[in-house]
Every structure is written in C-alpha cells, then in structure tokens.
Amino acid sequence: MKNILIVEDEPGMRMGLKDNLEFEGFSVDYAEDGSAGLQKIRANSYDLVLLDVMLPEISGFEICKTIRKEGIKTPVILLTAKGEEIDKVLGLELGADDYVTKPFSLRELLARIKAVIRRGEQTGNDTLKEEIVTIGKLDINFTTYNSKEKGNDIQMSYKEFEVLHYLWKRKNETVSRDDLLHDIWGHDVYITTRTIDNFILKLRQKIETDSKHPKIILTVHGIGYKMII
Ligand code: CA
DSSP: OEEEEOOOOHHHHHHHHHHHHTTOOEEEESSEEEEEEHHHHSSSOOOOEESSSSSSSSSSSHOOOOOHHTTOOOOOOEEEESSSOOOOOHHTTOSSSOOOOOOOOOOHHHHHHHHHHHHHHHHTTTTTTOOEEETEEEEEETTTTEEEETTTEOOOOOOHHHHHHHHHHTSEEEEEEHHHHHIIIOOOHHHHHHHHHHHHHHHHHHOSSSSSSSEEEEEEEEEEEEOOO
16 A cells, blocks of 8 residues: 655645545555654655645755755655745755645546656666557657657646547547546536637647647537547
C-alpha cells in the first residue's frame, strides 16, 4: 500500500483529502503545520508528500528546499491556492515534482499522484511500460505527459492531455460532450459544452495536418466527437 503524507493547515481540506485518499486505497498520515510536516518527512519514508505552500511556521517552499538539501528524495506535490502568485518554476526548482492549484478535482489530483509515484518508482525500475502513442503530428507519452512534433517539445496543458487520452482510449467510438464534461471536468461547474468545443479546436490545431478539415478528431453532429486512428 502506498503511503502519503498530507501537510495542510486547513482542517476541512486536510480531512477531506485524507478520507478520499484512504478510500482510493492509500495509507495516509498528516501534519497540521510546517514544522510537524518537516519532522514527519525526516522521520518516515513516504511514497509521496502533498505539501500545502501557505503553512504556519514553515512554508511548503521552505520545507521542499530543506529536505532536498538534506538529500531526502521523497516525491512532493505542492498544493497552491488560486490567486497566490505561485511560480511553478520556483516550486520545481526547489525540488517539487509537481503542483496542483486549489480548487482541484479529486480526479486531477489522483492522476497527478499516480504519475508522480510512478515516476519515482521508475528511477529505480526501468521495466515500467510507458504509454507512448502517435496521434496525427504528435508523439505523445501519456505516462510522463510529454508531447513532441518531429522531436521538438510541444506544450500541452494537463487538461489537453486528459481530453486526448480520453478520446484515445475510446478511439473509433463516438464520445458525447456530456461524457467529456462529466468524466474530465467532474464537478467544475463553470465548464460548458462550449468550453469542450474550444478544447477540441485547440487539440486539432496541434495534431491535425489541416485543422479546418480534421481527419483524426471528427465532429459527430449533435452528439460529440470521434477519434479515428
Ligand atoms: Ca494553507
């Protein structure tokens, strides 16, 4: 069983995460402030730490910097609040493996947790099978969330990867807008089917040779989309 430490000062968030992660089969420990968190990371061996940035006593950034200096390699995902001017690059330079911005969906968090744990295991274990596929112009690695066109990195957002992966897993099937809305965005209430159409437009521009005449992500009128591979 994978072992996760949550360092989070907001009780609701802390206990909500604990319950959800336990439900997903993780063993969960928690700390309520920065110094308790730091002590726990030093004293125990976790598969992953979910580390809030704004914490009493010692910030998440400080903790991250400190443990990396001490040679502790435990994977870290930073939890940042929307509106906090959090520099992703700064967090990653300080040694965090990834970050999520509150409010996040449980689904997104779980995907990131699994990806970071898998990457951590991979460093000691080369047998992991990565999911690498070619979709149109892009070579996409769904394990590490990388995409390349003729060897050059192409920037894609997490959600773009998720939508593409969803369509890929259901290739040659019709996927309704409602399915995408429900399964990818979940409880994010401000998303409309229009947002999904915009996502598809952006994806087409990245993968299709001629995005005005798509051959890979087809529109199924009145229903949704179909990926033809
Ligand atoms: Ca906080």
